[in-house]
Amino acid sequence: MPLLHIALQEGFTGEPVTILLDGKEIYRKGDVRTRTQIGRADAIETTHNPGPVTVEIQARNTSTTITPTLAEDVYLAVSISPDGRIVHRSSAQPFRYM
Amino acid sequence: MKDVDPIIEQTKGTTDSDADTLHVRVVSGLYAAHGKASIDADDTDVELEPVAPDLIPSASDEELRLDVDGRYPQMTASGTIPISPVERLQWIASLSATGPYTYTGGIWYKDPATTPFAYTTVEIKVSPTILLGRKAKVIFTGGGLATRARLFKFRSPYFRKVEFEFDAESPTVPVTQIATCAHPNRPPTVACEDLTIQRVFQRSGFDVSISPSPSALAGPPGVTWSDMEMHDAMTVFWSRFANIPQWALWTFFADQHEIGHDLGGIMFDEIGPNHRQGTAIFYNSFISDPPPGDPNPVSWVARNRFWTAVHEMGHAFNLAHSWQKSLGAPFGTPWIPLTDDTEARSYMNYPFFVNGGESAFFSDFEFRFTDQELLFMRHAPERFVRMGDAAWFDNHGFERARLQPSPSLSLDIRVNRAKPVFEFLEPVVVELKLKNISGAPQIVNENILTTLDGITIALKRQGSPARQYAPFAQYCMKSTPKILQPGEALYASVYVTAGLNGVDIAEPGRYLLQAALHTPTGDIVTAPLTLRIAPPRNYDEEVIAQDFFTDEVSRVMAFDGSRVLGEANKVLREVVDRLDDRRVAKHARVPLGLSMAEPAKVLSVAGSPETVLRTAAERGGAIKMEAGQPERATNELETALLKNADVAAESLGHVDYKVYVDELTDLLEGQGNIDEAADAQKTLYNILAARGVLPSVLEDIDQRRQSLEALGKPARKGKGKGA
Numbered sequence: 044m045p046l047l048h049i050a051l052q053e054g055f056t057g058e059p060v061t062i063l064l065d066g067k068e069i070y071r072k073g074d075v076r077t078r079t080q081i082g083r084a085d086a087i088e089t090t091h092n093p094g095p096v097t098v099e100i101q102a103r104n105t106s107t108t109i110t111p112t113l114a115e116d117v118y119l120a121v122s123i124s125p126d127g128r129i130v131h132r133s134s135a136q137p138f139r140y141m
Numbered sequence: 142m143k144d145v146d147p148i149i150e151q152t153k154g155t156t157d158s159d160a161d162t163l164h165v166r167v168v169s170g171l172y173a174a175h176g177k178a179s180i181d182a183d184d185t186d187v188e189l190e191p192v193a194p195d196l197i198p199s200a201s202d203e204e205l206r207l208d209v210d211g212r213y214p215q216m217t218a219s220g221t222i223p224i225s226p227v228e229r230l231q232w233i234a235s236l237s238a239t240g241p242y243t244y245t246g247g248i249w250y251k252d253p254a255t256t257p258f259a260y261t262t263v264e265i266k267v268s269p270t271i272l273l274g275r276k277a278k279v280i281f282t283g284g285g286l287a288t289r290a291r292l293f294k295f296r297s298p299y300f301r302k303v304e305f306e307f308d309a310e311s312p313t314v315p316v317t318q319i320a321t322c323a324h325p326n327r328p329p330t331v332a333c334e335d336l337t338i339q340r341v342f343q344r345s346g347f348d349v350s351i352s353p354s355p356s357a358l359a360g361p362p363g364v365t366w367s368d369m370e371m372h373d374a375m376t377v378f379w380s381r382f383a384n385i386p387q388w389a390l391w392t393f394f395a396d397q398h399e400i401g402h403d404l405g406g407i408m409f410d411e412i413g414p415n416h417r418q419g420t421a422i423f424y425n426s427f428i429s430d431p432p433p434g435d436p437n438p439v440s441w442v443a444r445n446r447f448w449t450a451v452h453e454m455g456h457a458f459n460l461a462h463s464w465q466k467s468l469g470a471p472f473g474t475p476w477i478p479l480t481d482d483t484e485a486r487s488y489m490n491y492p493f494f495v496n497g498g499e500s501a502f503f504s505d506f507e508f509r510f511t512d513q514e515l516l517f518m519r520h521a522p523e524r525f526v527r528m529g530d531a532a533w534f535d536n537h538g539f540e541r542a543r544l545q546p547s548p549s550l551s552l553d554i555r556v557n558r559a560k561p562v563f564e565f566l567e568p569v570v571v572e573l574k575l576k577n578i579s580g581a582p583q584i585v586n587e588n589i590l591t592t593l594d595g596i597t598i599a600l601k602r603q604g605s606p607a608r609q610y611a612p613f614a615q616y617c618m619k620s621t622p623k624i625l626q627p628g629e630a631l632y633a634s635v636y637v638t639a640g641l642n643g644v645d646i647a648e649p650g651r652y653l654l655q656a657a658l659h660t661p662t663g664d665i666v667t668a669p670l671t672l673r674i675a676p677p678r679n680y681d682e683e684v685i686a687q688d689f690f691t692d693e694v695s696r697v698m699a700f701d702g703s704r705v706l707g708e709a710n711k712v713l714r715e716v717v718d719r720l721d722d723r724r725v726a727k728h729a730r731v732p733l734g735l736s737m738a739e740p741a742k743v744l745s746v747a748g749s750p751e752t753v754l755r756t757a758a759e760r761g762g763a764i765k766m767e768a769g770q771p772e773r774a775t776n777e778l779e780t781a782l783l784k785n786a787d788v789a790a791e792s793l794g795h796v797d798y799k800v801y802v803d804e805l806t807d808l809l810e811g812q813g814n815i816d817e818a819a820d821a822q823k824t825l826y827n828i829l830a831a832r833g834v835l836p837s838v839l840e841d842i843d844q845r846r847q848s849l850e851a852l853g854k855p856a857r858k859g860k861g862k863g864a
Binding site for chain 2: 053078079080081082083125137138139140141
């Protein structure tokens, strides 16, 4: 089964974050904080049957829904933009930090 | 062991100009002036004392860092001047050459800004001869002060001194040197040489020594490292470890971090009070994975390991990633706004983040930090850069970004008192001054300082992250063009104690404030202002502080009163009753008085708050007029403003003091107390005149007083006659 890697990256300041996968909660933490020296706060990995999947990210009293289609492994980077929006980008390659 | 002395360093194969190709620091470096080194500005032939042999200045030394030639010159001079046994003033100037070994430029940074060092321009003339001892004559001018000339002796071609220790988890073998041309993907102009980490930082301006006591640690195979474990290892294995600010850094080459293969390295030390002392590089990570089909994978890996080590060490110098330069509170401290530099070919960028990815990055990477990063490392106040000093990411934004090269306006942030020391509980009101410093009229928005539109104010308590001041209200006013004549200025006061971020200035201690005005052609930035909040005088003040430093009271203070925030008004009344001899009582009386001065509209909604949210209209709410209590208001304001008036003007600030006395005058005039109204203006005049306020302001006050007195004379005559 393909891997779904969700990385919480820039802009987290210690807020609670919840991640739902197809409506089911797979991640909940109350103090998610970006470590600026690596641009990363946290990450979660799961596997999923190939096909479309719904990922809902809840943070800062707002949420965003992403619907990638899993065929190969998918790496999803989620950040909070300076104006407070939840933004994301996906990649077929693992994210790298230093 | 020294690598290469930059005085004689030569590189080959570059396409820079001939002067730059030699990369010779003829005059750049660190200079020092001992105790009484003042000279006449015209004196060009001064005997020198023997040059001190080391970089460490004595307490009375004045320092000069001249950065005009050699590798990556920043055309900058900076200096430190002892201003007390424990404190130094730092100044920084941008230079241009005006002749052989002669430079001049404006001082754009002073820290702390409130020291009596108003000089604006520096002129530097260097005698480059080595035989007689290199020396630099520095002449400070401007600011209405007498010319100040100092003679400095050359001490070192480097600006600062630092020690690195490279330890490793066996069998990891640290890569601390690479051949710059080993990999074919490189800039055609890069000099082919064996480049060491030591030399990278030497070229950045540091006298680098390598600890003679490296350790190789044997760990159980297959075990990863956590940050805590690395910090523990640092305390044990680093020969220099002391958990104090010092120019020393531990770099650990290990197998893998517990995050896994995706983490190539980390400046792990944000633990405890002394950050940035330790970094780690992980060879069992992606940095050792060359791209498929790479023409020279061995040199690719070596370069990546080398690059990552310098990157992490850059974090230890408090350098942020290239795309984080603008990142401010709550993460760090952009003293002045910065722009991100996402395409920078710097050790501090991620190569795979730039357009075209790693291949594009390394095809254009010259094995260096950016100019802004070098400026920071060479010239920023020591406490911003030195390991173990400022917290990680705190002050990273010191670098100048988009500063106007020749600004026509200057922005100042200041307080109207000789020493920027505030009593505990005393609200902090600062004054912004925007002045035309050009020789021609300038058009500005008359309301710019009132609306704070395009102005950022940063506040920082010593030892804490900086915050951006967020006022309770952002006024949206029509832009009104105003012509500022040369030398003319706009003024406004800002209550910075609290805002939407909460209470920013309350605890005793030192705070730094800095403001920036953003314009299309660049930013105009104030010098930082350092102020101090004194400790509480007694237990009463500590107790009241718990009620005083709340959002509700802060709002009443910011808006000069409230009819509905009753609890806040109770606290202010308690302040007046219990702390009447303290300055905070004057601040408390102003909103208590002004809120009662006139009839006021109040939204009245019957009943207690409901759990079901309904509009005020649905709940039968209405706007009602409440009567004023002008006599009570007058009493509060007279006590606040006219009793110990000099203290009131100093504490409330000149701008607000005038506004409040004018309101009191209106109030008195409205009550028919013309003589008292005129007296209020007379007091205002005398106080502000004694405090050196502009003649044009005094003239306005005097005219108002005269008008009131003219009104009052017939009344007095009438009374007299009538009697």
